[in-house]
Amino acid sequence: MRVLVTGAGGQLGHDVADVLAGAVPPGGRPASSSVPVAEEVVAADRARLDVADRGDVIAAFEALRPDLVVHCGAWTAVDACEADPGRAFTVNAVGTRNVAEAARRHGAHLVYVSTDYVFDGTSDRPYVEWDRTNPLSVYGRSKLGGEMELDPSATVVRTSWVCGFHGANMVRTILRLASNPGTLRFVDDQRGSPSFTADLAGALVLLGRERLPGVFHLTNDGVTTWFGFARAVLEAAGEDAGRVEAIATGDLDPPRPAPRPANSALDNQAWRSLGMPMLPAWEDALERLVGAFAAESVPGS
Numbered sequence: 001m002r003v004l005v006t007g008a009g010g011q012l013g014h015d016v017a018d019v020l021a022g023a024v025p026p027g028g029r030p031a032s033s034s035v036p037v038a039e040e041v042v043a044a045d046r047a048r049l050d051v052a053d054r055g056d057v058i059a060a061f062e063a064l065r066p067d068l069v070v071h072c073g074a075w076t077a078v079d080a081c082e083a084d085p086g087r088a089f090t091v092n093a094v095g096t097r098n099v100a101e102a103a104r105r106h107g108a109h110l111v112y113v114s115t116d117y118v119f120d121g122t123s124d125r126p127y128v129e130w131d132r133t134n135p136l137s138v139y140g141r142s143k144l145g146g147e148m149e150l151d152p153s154a155t156v157v158r159t160s161w162v163c164g165f166h167g168a169n170m171v172r173t174i175l176r177l178a179s180n181p182g183t184l185r186f187v188d189d190q191r192g193s194p195s196f197t198a199d200l201a202g203a204l205v206l207l208g209r210e211r212l213p214g215v216f217h218l219t220n221d222g223v224t225t226w227f228g229f230a231r232a233v234l235e236a237a238g239e240d241a242g243r244v245e246a247i248a249t250g251d252l253d254p255p256r257p258a259p260r261p262a263n264s265a266l267d268n269q270a271w272r273s274l275g276m277p278m279l280p281a282w283e284d285a286l287e288r289l290v291g292a293f294a295a296e297s298v299p300g301s
């Protein structure tokens, strides 16, 4: 199997490429075997393949002729997207259109990674795959635009609150903030399911290898708020969780440009219905990631 990974310079793309090559990503659970899943893996970061450039995408597929493409490339700066909707839609929606077109031409199976931010957060329970979407932000709308570009045979994986070893994420931010004295303030009125790339990557590869069509919600198990998450990060790092203060979204000063759903917890119903085990509890995955940071002496950890 030949596999193309887009956005391979990012958190998730990096770990997907590791799993395809038979390696355990940093913070991953030890594998019982480490057999490469693919004969050839092209892990393309943005410099190597800009998905917004249709010609580049067509040429990359001509050269590689992949059997599978795991499309992790996206403009993920949620607040910056609000100020530049043109760029958000060009990368996240048109970029996905380009990848879908090239995959169709070559009969490659496409796995597209989408987001919990396609929902408006008004549900009083975790969202299932068949719930009505209604994104609040430009980022959410552009990612939903990407979903709309796909053939029914493609796999869509919606995930949330993504953290991994490679790249920027909230675990790193919280550890950096905690390395300075003082109180850390986090909102206690936004709920979601933290998801860790070291666990998510294997599930994405499995869905792609089996060419399973349709929408899947995939997150680590459990739900928390950003306040609960920040406390858990400090606890995992052996710091005083009492330094974290709960605030409301309305107390953020200045307010963040992009509105976030109050509840974006995702029920992994389609995955469960396949008889697949849930991904590990988010607290367990967090401990492993903080351990991997400590082992590498990542600043702030």
Ligand SMILES: NC(=O)c1ccc[n+]([C@@H]2O[C@H](COP(=O)([O-])OP(=O)(O)OC[C@H]3O[C@@H](n4cnc5c(N)ncnc54)[C@H](OP(=O)(O)O)[C@@H]3O)[C@@H](O)[C@H]2O)c1
Pocket (backbone or CB within 6 Å): 006, 007, 008, 009, 010, 011, 012, 013, 045, 046, 049, 050, 051, 052, 071, 072, 073, 074, 075, 076, 091, 095, 113, 114, 115, 116, 143, 159, 160, 161, 162, 163, 167, 168
């Ligand atoms: N992060 C989250 O909390 C979260 C939550 C839900 C869903 N997701 C989805 O999960 C997927 C992976 O996200 P992530 O957390 O790994 O984000 P990430 O670390 O920001 O990685 C995304 C990668 O895509 C690259 N990229 C940007 N524009 C591109 C383009 N035009 N062509 C090709 N690559 C491009 C970025 O490169 P540069 O850094 O060079 O721009 C970056 O390396 C994305 O589809 C995202 O929408 C993420």
